[in-house]
Amino acid sequence: MTIGPVSGSLLYLNGVSVSFDGFRAINNLSLVLEPGEMRAVIGPNGAGKTTMMDIITGKTRPNEGQVIFGAETDLTRLDEPAIAALGIGRKFQKPTVFEPLSVWDNVLLALAGDRRPRFSLWARETAEERDRIEEILGIIRLGELRTRQAAGLSHGQKQWLEIGMLLAQEPKLLLVDEPVAGMTDSETEQTAELLREINRTRSVVVVEHDMAFVRALGVKVTVLHEGSVLSEGSIDHVSCDPRVVEVYLGR
């Protein structure tokens, strides 16, 4: 059932399957993301949400199916750094920042630019880079903490720093894995605002457990179950879908 890429889509997963030791983590998954879209992906534990991100970012290679980015780039042939260079950023479930480095340096290393050792060995901070870092620190509200070691940040601040690093990468598509896990209510609210802000210029896929947060985002929702799409639509639509109710309540 190979159909060509949907014209104009930013990301197109077609019939993707992957198994680990006989366990089908992703099973004939298809998904289309429009440019500029924000999509929430929900589903019970083990539904394949993180594996889907692993496939898109090149960490896991699917056994079957296509993953097309933009017009015709096949992501299944590329590795993580190459996919990152194409403009796909990824935020991990657990905040993952460079702990021994300062907040400033964390953003500096994430800034879009030459990633080769021979460049970074001689690189000096340019005024342009400084302006860009200042701007990002403003967006993620960490301007005051620029010289602080990232290890000393609170959980929520680390989450924002990581989002800031993704912004610095200037991706076309941002994959965000459970951004509000472990956050306080006010942090959750600020994060929703931050993601909406980011979505003005970039496409975003958010994987989340927190239904209240997904509702607050107010975007199209894809429900995954056992590695495939169970339901898709607005949050009200999917939460009325009897199959979704069954999966969530019947567990």
Add this chain to the structure above:
Amino acid sequence: MNRLSTTICVILVLGLASLMAILNLATDAGSALHVPTYAVSLVGKYLCYAILALALDLVWGYAGILSLGHAAFFALGGYAMGMYLMRQIGTRGVYGNAILPDFMVFLNYKDLPWYWHGFDNPAFALLMAVLVPGLLALVFGWLAFRSRVSGVYLSIITQALTYALLLAFFRNDMGFGGNNGMTDFKDMFGLPLQADATRAGLLVASAVMLCACLLVARFVVTSRFGKVLIAVRDTEARTRFLGYRPESYKLFVFVLSAIMAGIGGVLYVPQVGIINPGEFAPAGSIEAVIWVAVGGRGTLVGAILGAVLVNAGKTYLTGAFPELWLFALGFLFILVTLLLPKGVLGLLQRARS
């Protein structure tokens, strides 16, 4: 603080080495200020070990590559120097053969093996002393890092690397003097090796090379490259999703480190007067790890401090209580791991602030 400790380290190393050299050459043996020549060479040896420790700290402290075979690169540099020194002996050897070193005459070699050609030229020998360890590190690192071998698995294969070289160099038909290695050196660059002036010169040369390596290492770790390296050390996956290729970063620093270790070996051999396969012994590389841990991992200056302190302790203990040394070394490692995670340098910095 780091800049300060680097400056202090450079001043101390250059100052003390020059002072020792001057006191050795300018005073009489009877004078109270006289530094005996054996002490000059002993400290020179410590400084060569310090270069090895520095090289190891660069990969272990900053890139998280715990090499348990780093002495292999040191020994390869040493062998290249040894080959040059052997060729310089010429007809002064026991068998008086102008071309073949004594051990080859003894083993009935008819001609010089092809890989010995060129080693009578000091420039060529020095080039090989950095090229061979560098190339080995390049090939080994390329294979290991590209396959994402890391952590304890990487440590084990570095250990296997040095062990394999140990076994190879033990063989007589390898053409490197087998079990006995190379010794009885007479002169280098036309200077007699037994002369006090040559010894003092080698000490100062070791000090200068150590400081040069320290400054290069410091430049690397404080550059943006160094920040990426630290990021790779702690959170390799994240750097990949940011578009960095950790393997390129590791490979660069691994090769640089191997070259530094090779330089250490070059200066070591003329000062101790012998190179044999024992230098490849896995225990030697592990000892180097202990020097770095004692001094303070990931500080560069700490590695130098640790190498000098532990080796000075070794010289004293193996003289005074020979049977105690290995226990002392093991105890020291446990003590540092438990009580001084940042080593002696960390202790000094804490005392200061």
